[in-house]
Amino acid sequence: CEDSGQVLWEDYWVLSPGELASKFTSHTKAIILNTPNNPLGKVYNQEELQMIADLCVKHDVLCISDEVYEWLTYDGAKHVKIASLPGMWERTITIGSAGKSFSATGWKVGWAMGSGHILKHLKTVHQNSVYLCATAAQEAVAHGFQREFEQFGKPESYFLQLPAKLQVKRQKLAQCLKNVGLQPIMPEGGYFMMADISTIKADVPDSTGNDEPYDYRFVKWLIKNKGLATIPVSAFYSPEHCKDFQNYIRFCFIKEDSTLNAAEKILREWSESK
Incomplete structure (x- = not known):
């Protein structure tokens, strides 16, 4: 990094x-x-x-x-x-x-x-x-x-307009994540962004005997305590590999600016409270 x-x-x-x-x-x-x-x-x-x-x-x-x-x-x-x-x-x-x-x-x-x-x-x-x-x-x-x-190839093309619009949203989300101590993995394509949560301190409950991956527990904690919904990345992997990716969560940035602004506010307040 x-x-x-x-x-x-x-x-x-x-x-x-x-x-x-x-x-x-x-x-x-x-x-x-x-x-x-x-x-x-x-x-x-x-x-x-x-x-x-x-x-x-x-x-x-x-x-x-x-x-x-x-x-x-x-x-x-x-x-x-x-x-x-x-x-x-x-x-x-x-x-x-x-x-x-x-x-x-x-x-x-x-x-x-x-x-x-x-x-x-x-x-x-x-x-x-x-x-x-x-x-x-x-x-x-x-x-x-x-x-x-x-x-095609003209400024009016939706295939050109959409990525240009999303690139701005991508940068906005990445900066928000960095500000709160998360480590974003800048995507080269698509409209999702993974973030490494291994360096951030949160009062995430221990697994309750069902061996639930850490990212699942972190996502539930984030929703309950901060009102921000994300996806646990280990869900994308087979059982033998999911434990290797339980320190990552996935955000989506193809959202209305109002939604991204609300997420930014949540992350900013979280950062200031630490």
């Missing part, structure tokens, strides 16, 4: 090539990739994606790539579709979401892109599980894409 409290990406949160390669065996059928990532906010660069792609090609593995935050990147981070790398189009399913691209989460409209020989099987699964989604919502998303196609 720097003195500013900001965690450096080059020192943390990077894939280990050797460890990743060791997970691929003759039994490996698919890998799930999420970039920009939730909850971390990491945007995988082309070199990292190429490393993953090489392993997929070598072991003939399908890549399911969750790229729903593709338009939400900051500080010059560039989103690269792994399907665009050599040998990956024919083995990649790319997932998108209108809820993230057009800020229409309640519509529950998404899409999958990929080679026909893969998608024909996905269509069968889709038709026999969710079957369809509302026609009106699909039509609205189509109009959204048509408008973005016409405005």
